Amino acid sequence: MAERVAFIGLGVMGGPIAGHLARAGHQVTVYNRTASKAARWVEQYGGSTAQTPAAAAAGAVAVFVCVGNDDDVRAVTTAPTGALAEMRRGAVLVDHTTTSATLARELAAAGRARGVGFVDAPVSGGQPGAEQGTLTVMCGGEPDDYARAEPLLRCYARMVKRLGPAGSGQLAKMVNQICIAGLVEGLAEALHFAKQAGLDPADVIEVISKGAAQSWQMENRHRQMLEGRYDFGFAVDWMRKDLGILLDEARRNGAHLPVTALVDQFYAEVQALGGGRWDTSSLMARLEALKKTRSGRRS
């Protein structure tokens, strides 16, 4: 059934996600902080643009948000010209931004006060997942709100699941990022060791990638790590944002994350090397840079 929906934030993730909604036949009104981007999106996919998030949200059964961080989300939702000002009762607000769980609970409460549902719905799968419509969506919210959002999420997701009340989607995304931090550092240290030991690291990966050391990161990142190529993927600046949020959450819930906290500091060193826009696998670049510094001292 074609629905009237609004989409706020047409970046590398939001743009293609909104495109899938339009292609599925929904009537999409878009808003983007840089208006020219919204105009270009409408040229490509149809639909219409609005001057404010509130204007985009008026009359929509679902409003999607996909922006940068907690403050960006507030600016397009609870601010005076934000979506909540114009959302009708019974509509649902879906936030694809990776934010704190605290913000998700805040938005759920703000929605509830206006008779509007809320689902926090951070994604994984990156830009290729957004473009191909194969994202994973981790959801938090009331079962009724989730049930209304789910058929729309299926337009661009391979895996959609509700994990609990508002905030649960964000917390699940944090679990994902914690896995990745330790895993990528382990892989980087392993490849760095292989090079220092004089092995052919690609041969070694061929042998060990069938067993207990196997990972998606090993399969999909080892080549670029060995080439020192990081101009793609999920940027270190964004990873540091996510790690900041989750370390803060861990301080509240009492989880002990020694390696995750250490890897966050390593990513700060990657940023210092100029790698803020590099893929998260660039932890390898940090280890290799240390090597260069040592060689430099010797000569």
Add this chain to the structure above:
Amino acid sequence: MAERVAFIGLGVMGGPIAGHLARAGHQVTVYNRTASKAARWVEQYGGSTAQTPAAAAAGAVAVFVCVGNDDDVRAVTTAPTGALAEMRRGAVLVDHTTTSATLARELAAAGRARGVGFVDAPVSGGQPGAEQGTLTVMCGGEPDDYARAEPLLRCYARMVKRLGPAGSGQLAKMVNQICIAGLVEGLAEALHFAKQAGLDPADVIEVISKGAAQSWQMENRHRQMLEGRYDFGFAVDWMRKDLGILLDEARRNGAHLPVTALVDQFYAEVQALGGGRWDTSSLMARLEALKKTRSGRRS
């Protein structure tokens, strides 16, 4: 073609490995420090026992070793009653023990002086891999020596590869263990966080196990980690042995392994908790123990 071979060390790995050689039709003479184990093996698989490693090795075209550590290997190879004392020219010595690369090079040189080939061949795949004959074997040695050993290794391995000169198999196994150390700690921190955050960790794993956080460890260990069950798998005591060897090697080759070194210390804490025989996934038990200590203080 049926060959006369010797097998030294009939532990949980060596026993079933030697069994596959016997089942393939080879004539196997076994030696084990505890002689009763060798007698039991012969009852099950046929072949014959010898009183010393040297006696087992006499007349064999290939001698396999699968014991505990560097010193155990020396005791059955280069010691006066060791295999090398009786191996014939043109035979090959294959060491399945996980040892230092230095020992592998030592044994290659000792073999060369007697006209005996050498292949270091540490394995991964654990006890199930040994029993099912699906091990991965990481080999180092001269191409000719490897070529002689390979058909025999195929009796119990799914993946066999030569990675370079003597020591390269051991170095590749180290790469494998480095990957695992960071990866398992990341997974443990993630599951610990999920519990502290009040999520259903099994639900979260279902969602994130299709994407960038996926790993063999996640798929094969998360259930036991959530249950706190570690009475199986690759023991922490053995992992610490391997980590000790590889951190020593890294000191020599200049590799920088900050998280691997830290996780080695965490495993020391698991040993202090009485977990020396627990599976490597018990890094989770350490995080959960910290929680109990905190709760204990509060009450």
